[in-house]
Amino acid sequence: MxxxxxxxxxxxxxxxxxxxxxxxxxxxxxxxxxxxxxxxxxxxxxxxxxxxxxxxxxGLEGLLDALGEDIAADVTRRLAPLDALGKPQSYAELMERLALGLLQALRDDRLMQRVMAWEIAEPSPLLTRLTLARSKALGMWMMQTRGNLTPPPEVDAPACNAILVAAVQHIVLAGAAAGQFSGLALRADDDWERLRKALKRTIRALYGA
Amino acid sequence: MxxxxxxxxxxxxxxxxxxxxxxxxxxxxxxxxxxxxxxxxxxxxxxxxxxxxxxxxxGLEGLLDALGEDIAADVTRRLAPLDALGKPQSYAELMERLALGLLQALRDDRLMQRVMAWEIAEPSPLLTRLTLARSKALGMWMMQTRGNLTPPPEVDAPACNAILVAAVQHIVLAGAAAGQFSGLALRADDDWERLRKALKRTIRALYGA
DNA sequence: CTACCATGTCACTGACCGGTGACAATGGGT
DNA sequence: ACCCATTGTCACCGGTCAGTGACATGGTAG
Incomplete structure (x- = not known):
């Protein structure tokens, strides 16, 4: 074995x-x-x-540094498919793409799940750097794709987006670990579809149709 | 040492x-x-x-079982202070209390953070049982406190609530681990206040004022 | 051909781990 | 007073870990 x-x-x-x-x-x-x-x-x-x-x-530390660079490169590569859909027409659509794209990408990427679980379970400078690199890559993607779309001025978009991203990440991690979260089964694809719908609705509710 | x-x-x-x-x-x-x-x-x-x-x-397994019961008891005890505010007047208010209460309770509870990190990093039957117990306790509290308040019929409340709870849990865990999440600093209390506001806004947007 | 250095292998140490069997101390029941 | 089950202690086993020094191998420069 x-x-x-x-x-x-x-x-x-x-x-x-x-x-x-x-x-x-x-x-x-x-x-x-x-x-x-x-x-x-x-x-x-x-x-x-x-x-x-x-x-x-x-030593192990050095190897992990190399591993970190390798993984950081993966992150931006993972974001590329999101651009295939062309420019979004509204801020809501932008975030919808980001959230759903992140959901799918994370679900497919066991390695990234492990890294994120690691970050949470056993923080270390290396891991924190990795997290930083990841959120930076996300931010870059946002900046590039956003164009001049802006969220409604009365909402704190960074904070709201953090909520959305956190929800996606946590649900994927919990789903991978236990196959369910908060009473929602997360095994079959239609369980996930329900989640996608809820995510969309939340985003529309926040940022308007 | x-x-x-x-x-x-x-x-x-x-x-x-x-x-x-x-x-x-x-x-x-x-x-x-x-x-x-x-x-x-x-x-x-x-x-x-x-x-x-x-x-x-x-053996260790048995001790962990006992530990699990102990922790499960803690969970319901942690939920009690939420009832001090009296009955909520709307479903949105209910969820607001739940989300903000959960946020505070989790932030103050290192043990629970460890357990949740454990669940994500290294799933096991015992840990899964613990998770189950937790979400069950949450559900019970919801049922009791809710009264006959109902969410707007067009939203998938369980799914949306899962998003809210997941966001709270993940942000607390990430904050404890790295002191920040998704570009948001999570050290001083006003960072968290920003998050609370965003949570409230999200909930109101979902479930109406 | 030889000498040298980069590459790869091996054996060993000391520390810690989970797990187990044998033994010492205590205190209650008879 | 004695017996004996319960409670607690200790020493040891095999295994794995990270880390290190010595050694074998092979290509290459001189």
Whole structure:
């Protein structure tokens, strides 16, 4: 019952080995969570000696830094599909896309779920940096996509958006962990559809049709 | 640099020892999180031998069961202050009380934060049971307090409420972990006040004034 | 060919973990 | 006074962890 390895045997290829270590760390995190992310486990999975982690990354911390950059790059890549729909016509539509897009992207991304769970369970400077990078990427996307759309002046949009994003994140995490949240089943697709509808309604109620 | 102990030396007092074990497990969880909740650590903190955990609870699992009941009792106790304000006059007011009350209660309750982080990071039958108990307690409070207030028929209240509760929970957890969320600082009280306002607005927008 | 350095492997340490069996102390019932 | 179950303590086991020093291997520059 050993996890499958992502990397083929390399030979005297430092860059390749280092990349394999990062790759396997990533996979291990996605599959088993941050608890399993130890020096021994990563080296074992990558099929090389843990000594190399110390040599090439200066220890687990260094490897996690590299992993962090890798993940940060994933975030912006994940946001790209949202632009395929063209420019939104209203602030409400903008937020609707963001919220629903985030919901879908997060649901599909076990790795990101693990990272977010990690951030919550065991804060650390590295993790906090990752969170920062994520919300920054979200902010950038907002700025670019928003154009000159503005929310109604009487609402505190950053705060309201934080509520929306937090709800999406928490529900996805709780759903992945327990298959339900607050009495809502979150297994079949139509459970999620109900949620999407509620999200839309909330956004419309906040920002107008 | 050892954690302070909650319990004084006991002598041949099985019930007292067992209670001290539960109590110290609780404190340990609140202070250091679920990662630190091991047989050795609990026994050390309680000032007795780990063997007693096996004898009295059949192992860590059994102790955690007892801990779970303890925590479940806390939940309903935490909900009580919400009733001090008398009956709400509208469904919106009901949900406003629930959301803001939950926000405050969670912010003040490190233990509950730890439990929720645990649930998300490392799902297990016990933890899922705890979650169930919590949402059940919330539901009971709702039923009792609601009276015959009803949400507007066109909104999916359970789904919308799930969004509200999820947002509250996630923001509290993220705030405790990183001191901010989605670009909002969550340190000083006025940061939180902004959030409360946004929550109120969202609820009013959903359920009417 | 040789010497050297980068790469990779191995064996070991010390610490901590959960778990278990044997033993010591206490106090109540007879 | 004695017995004995209950309560509590201790020492030890096997396993895993992070971390380190020594060693094998292979490519390459001289």
């Amino acid at each position: 050993t996890a499958s390895k992502d990397s083929v045997p390399r030979q005297r290829d430092r860059a390749g080995t280092a990349a394999a270590l990062v790759e396997n760390a990533k996979a291990l995190l996605a599959e088993q969570g941050f608890q399993a992310l130890g020096i021994n486990a990563i080296a074992r999975r990558a099929g090389c000696d843990k000594q190399l982690i110390y040599r090439y990354f200066g | 050892t954690a302070s102990k909650d319990s004084v030396p006991r002598q041949r007092d099985r019930a007292g020892t067992a209670a001290a074990l539960v109590e110290n497990a609780k404190a340990l969880l609140a202070e250091q999180g679920f990662q630190a909740l091991g047989i050795n650590a609990i026994a050390r903190r309680a000032g007795c031998d780990k063997q007693l955990i096996y004898r009295y609870f059949g």
